[in-house]
Amino acid sequence: MVFLLTLSMTAQAPGAIEMALEFAKQKKASLKVVFILDSSVPGAIFERLTDVGFIGDKPSQELQEAVETEYRKQAVQHLDEIKKMAIAKDVDCETLLEQGEFVETTLAAVAKSAADVLIVSRTRRSALSRMLLGSAVDKLIRQAPCEIKVFEE
Numbered sequence: 001m002v003f004l005l006t007l008s009m010t011a012q013a014p015g016a017i018e019m020a021l022e023f024a025k026q027k028k029a030s031l032k033v034v035f036i037l038d039s040s041v042p043g044a045i046f047e048r049l050t051d052v053g054f055i056g057d058k059p060s061q062e063l064q065e066a067v068e069t070e071y072r073k074q075a076v077q078h079l080d081e082i083k084k085m086a087i088a089k090d091v092d093c094e095t096l097l098e099q100g101e102f103v104e105t106t107l108a109a110v111a112k113s114a115a116d117v118l119i120v121s122r123t124r125r126s127a128l129s130r131m132l133l134g135s136a137v138d139k140l141i142r143q144a145p146c147e148i149k150v151f152e153e
Contacts, residue, residue: 001027001028001029001030001116001117002029002030002031002032002113002114002115002116002117003020003023003024003027003029003030003031003032003115003116003117003119004031004032004033004034004109004110004113004115004117004118004119005017005020005031005032005033005034005119005120006033006034006036006102006106006109006118006119006120007033007034007035007036007078007121008035008036008037008038008102009038009071009074009075010038013121013151013153015121015151015153016119016120016121016151016153017033017082017085019119019149019151020033020119021085021086021089021091021093023117023119023149024086024091024092024093025089025090025091029092029116030092030093030094031086031091031092031093031094032093032094032095032096032109032113032115033079033082033083033093033094033095033096034095034096034097034098034105034106034109034113035075035078035079035095035096035097035098036098036099036100036102036105036106036109037071037072037075037097037098037099037100038100038101038102039099039100039101072097075097076097079095079096079097080095082095083095096109102136103136103139103140103143106118106120106136106140106144107140107143107144110144110145110146111145115146116146116147117146117147117148117149118140118144118146118147118148118149119148119149119150119151120136120137120140120148120149120150120151121150121151121152121153122135122137122150122151122152122153137150
């Protein structure tokens with residue numbers, strides 16, 4: 001049995017990580033953890049910084065590269081911490097770093113890993129907010145070819 005935990009900068013609840021480790025340990029299953037470097041995150045950061053006038057009209061190439069490098073570095077550190085937690089709990093764990101759109105990349109990781117269970121986290125938002133803005137977790141629930149466990153923060 002394979003459990004797949006998918007994370008990103010905006011979806012990395014500690015409770016979801018603990019839940020994934022516990023499920024894998026209880027079922028004596030392997031755990032794959034994929035951290036998705038969502039390609040929209042750096043752009044959203046720059047949009048916010050330009051909106052408030054912090055960086056002028058357009059970020060420099062050096063600033064863009066620095067943000068992307070830090071983003072990747074934080075993801076790798078997060079995966080390393082999860083790997084250590086898995087070792088401490090005697091859980092077979094593989095970590096992966098992928099880049100792309102969150103839902104598409106998650107579905108590709110499910111297929112590639114032949115996951116039996118996908119574990120995701122969701123931040124509590126109003127039903128209206130989800131309806132207007134959409135929800136990556138709702139898309140995954142509709143499209144994933146396996147069981148999904150959702151950790152609500």
